[in-house]
Amino acid sequence: MRILIINGPNINMLGIREPDIYGKNTYADLCGMIEAHAAERGIEVKLFQSNHEGSIVDEIQAAYGKFDGIVINPAAYTHTSIAILDALKSVGIPAVEVHISDVTAREDFRQISYAGMACEKSFVGLGFDGYIKGIEYLINK
Numbered sequence: 001m002r003i004l005i006i007n008g009p010n011i012n013m014l015g016i017r018e019p020d021i022y023g024k025n026t027y028a029d030l031c032g033m034i035e036a037h038a039a040e041r042g043i044e045v046k047l048f049q050s051n052h053e054g055s056i057v058d059e060i061q062a063a064y065g066k067f068d069g070i071v072i073n074p075a076a077y078t079h080t081s082i083a084i085l086d087a088l089k090s091v092g093i094p095a096v097e098v099h100i101s102d103v104t105a106r107e108d109f110r111q112i113s114y115a116g117m118a119c120e121k122s123f124v125g126l127g128f129d130g131y132i133k134g135i136e137y138l139i140n141k
């Protein structure tokens with residue numbers, strides 16, 4: 001099984017950005033945790049992070065026929081990007097959405113998730129564990 005993990009803008013700033021909201025662990029820590037879990041479960045993962053909406057669309061398109069599932073945290077693009085929503089719908093790969101923070105308890109502008117409309121499940125407010133929960137959902141599906 002091959003799972004693509006996509007992270008959007010500023011997720012590479014974990015550990016530095018707003019630690020009271022996102023915690024003190026870094027993006028490298030997140031990648032290490034996901035890779036260790038994938039090794040334990042005997043699956044392949046590709047980790048992709050970009051600050052650019054079009055690059056995320058390109059990565060989703062390129063996943064067609066190559067990946068069995070997508071775990072995506074589109075970060076701020078969650079709340080703005082119909083292009084990412086359409087890309088997920090275009091490839092039809094089972095996808096789950098992850099947010100480190102509990103977006104449901106935050107600002108009004110974070111209450112809409114376009115990408116989430118193409119996802120089977122959302123894991124929010126669970127910190128880094130949300131990615132593991134997302135991977136497990138796709139494995140067990």
Ligand code: DQA
Nearest residue numbers: 073075076099100101103110
């Ligand atoms: C986030 C929540 C988004 O609203 C925010 O723009 C992010 C991170 C999260 O993981 O909690 O960059 O997706």
